[in-house]
Amino acid sequence: MPYEWSPKPAEDSSRWQLSLWPYRSLLRKDFVLFIGATAALVSLPLLTLLGQPVLWGLLPFFALMLGGIWFALHVSYKRGEVLEELTVDQTHAALTRHNPKGDVQEWRANRYWVTVHLHPKGGPVENYLTLRGGDREVELGAFLDAEERVTLYNELKGAFR
Missing domain, CATH: 1.20.58 (Methane Monooxygenase Hydroxylase; Chain G, domain 1)
Known part of the structure; x- marks a missing residue:
């Protein structure tokens, strides 16, 4: 899968990071x-x-x-030089997206108000994955395929509990 947990969120872990990047078939x-x-x-x-x-x-x-x-x-x-990093600590969740042209987009929210949503239909892609918290909803992993977004959704639901 083109994403990596560090460290893998456990039931008692309060700080973790998720890094996502597009799949490369030709290195x-x-x-x-x-x-x-x-x-x-x-x-x-x-x-x-x-x-x-x-x-x-x-x-x-x-x-x-x-x-x-x-x-x-x-x-x-x-x-394809996109990197998304979701960092979660005891109180905050922050998503940073590094775009190919060098610009950086950031989103921050209170960890306890962040919810993970999967939109099977009606989004720009199948199984559209978003995080909602604060006053905005942001997309996560647009470059992942539909099955990977479902798997990531289930893992994120467990990580935010």
Whole structure:
């Protein structure tokens, strides 16, 4: 799961933190392998054109294709650099969201007034997960899939008891 408790909330624990981040199917170290393998596979048909002038006409399109794949993956990584941290102590609950562009959004509420809500239908996504406390309701884990939000909802309900 793309979230981590530290420490895991127990029945008697009064301070814990939950960190959430988007799932990454292609890690940074595998990015180089993917680009290299793509370049190798696409260049195989070009081997038949070695020594012919048409090769020079196709090389710019080959470079443009590789550059486009690199750029698209780079943009995808940048958009996925989101970190949400929910910190709960004896009296307060604070949610901090670090967005890809560097801005930070914060929400604080009294721990005892915080409630966890799961909206199976009617939200922007299926199983929309929110925290309500103070004068606002904030979204939590928008990047998680529907089953992960249900699992997180059950864990949060137990943690806030």
